[in-house]
Amino acid sequence: MSTSRIFVVTGSNKGIGYGIVKALCKEAGNDAVVYLTARSVERGNEAVKALNKLGLKPAFHPLDVDDASSIETFANFLKKEHGGLDVLVNNAAMAFKNAATESMAVQAKETIRVNYFGLQAVCRALFPLLRSHARVVNVSSCVGHLSKVPGEQLRSTLASPDLTEQQLDDLMTGFVKAAGDGSHEALGWQNSTYSVSKVGVSALTRIQQKQLDADTTREDIVINHVHPGYVDTDMTSHKGTLTIEAGAAAPTYLALLPPNCSSPRGEYVWHDKRLVDWVNEANPAPGF
Numbered sequence: 001m002s003t004s005r006i007f008v009v010t011g012s013n014k015g016i017g018y019g020i021v022k023a024l025c026k027e028a029g030n031d032a033v034v035y036l037t038a039r040s041v042e043r044g045n046e047a048v049k050a051l052n053k054l055g056l057k058p059a060f061h062p063l064d065v066d067d068a069s070s071i072e073t074f075a076n077f078l079k080k081e082h083g084g085l086d087v088l089v090n091n092a093a094m095a096f097k098n099a100a101t102e103s104m105a106v107q108a109k110e111t112i113r114v115n116y117f118g119l120q121a122v123c124r125a126l127f128p129l130l131r132s133h134a135r136v137v138n139v140s141s142c143v144g145h146l147s148k149v150p151g152e153q154l155r156s157t158l159a160s161p162d163l164t165e166q167q168l169d170d171l172m173t174g175f176v177k178a179a180g181d182g183s184h185e186a187l188g189w190q191n192s193t194y195s196v197s198k199v200g201v202s203a204l205t206r207i208q209q210k211q212l213d214a215d216t217t218r219e220d221i222v223i224n225h226v227h228p229g230y231v232d233t234d235m236t237s238h239k240g241t242l243t244i245e246a247g248a249a250a251p252t253y254l255a256l257l258p259p260n261c262s263s264p265r266g267e268y269v270w271h272d273k274r275l276v277d278w279v280n281e282a283n284p285a286p287g288f
């Protein structure tokens, strides 16, 4: 079994995830094994080849965050091959385009399933493998800021330090159900399934940091959520203003936080690496 430091980036065959793998291959040190993962073996291998041309050598493993057996296979592989995991970047996500013709019900179901429950499923499978001093980065968004929830009561539920993972799951499932009959706005949600999924990811991160802090079997595991910036990728139809390298900067910084750092820890981090108070501070990008 290897003694290397093991890094995993989900959804990294293109876009910001690819940029994070590229940066980690350069910055994580000689003892690092960086896994570029993708739901398509073909697209994953193409991405690895492109990085090889730059002299970088990521490892590859298939991982579909929307497929329980794919997640289980990968977790078993990591356990057998490396005995643990040091850095997990939960980057994979999807978004319907503004012009999408799918109903709100379909969009809500798919987006929450992949972006929230898919990320959570990866965490549930891989968190037991995290070693002391591990770093986890949940890629959220500026539209994952709490201010994107119009309902005051819902906001206060989401902001509560006592919010449990089960309650958050129920809120996400409740949103999907309500989106099916058009009652989601009456419940306090806004009309963007992508934004709701990212609010869920951000709220989940805060809960996960508390869970990891309470784990007495391992020490100093840190998880943060990050807005990577408005980035020129397929997701933004290439309207984003930042390069994927710039979009990868804050997630990479969080992935490489040194051992025993006291901050950021369970924080919402902006693309310029500054901490933004998810509950009490105005959204620095209110226009989105």
Ligand SMILES: NC(=O)c1ccc[n+]([C@@H]2O[C@H](COP(=O)([O-])OP(=O)(O)OC[C@H]3O[C@@H](n4cnc5c(N)ncnc54)[C@H](OP(=O)(O)O)[C@@H]3O)[C@@H](O)[C@H]2O)c1
Pocket (backbone or CB within 6 Å): 010, 011, 012, 013, 014, 015, 016, 017, 038, 039, 040, 043, 063, 064, 065, 066, 067, 090, 091, 092, 093, 094, 114, 118, 139, 140, 141, 142, 227, 228, 229, 230, 231, 232, 233, 234, 235, 236, 240
């Ligand atoms: N771009 C921005 O301005 C921006 C702003 C804020 C937040 N973000 C967030 O940043 C992250 C990366 O976004 P991006 O702009 O780089 O998007 P992107 O170019 O569309 O890339 C998304 C990546 O996720 C993968 N993916 C989708 N569904 C998956 C699944 N079920 N299993 C595994 N991988 C899956 C995609 O794989 P395929 O190629 O197979 O589809 C692709 O590799 C996302 O979490 C996004 O929400 C982006």
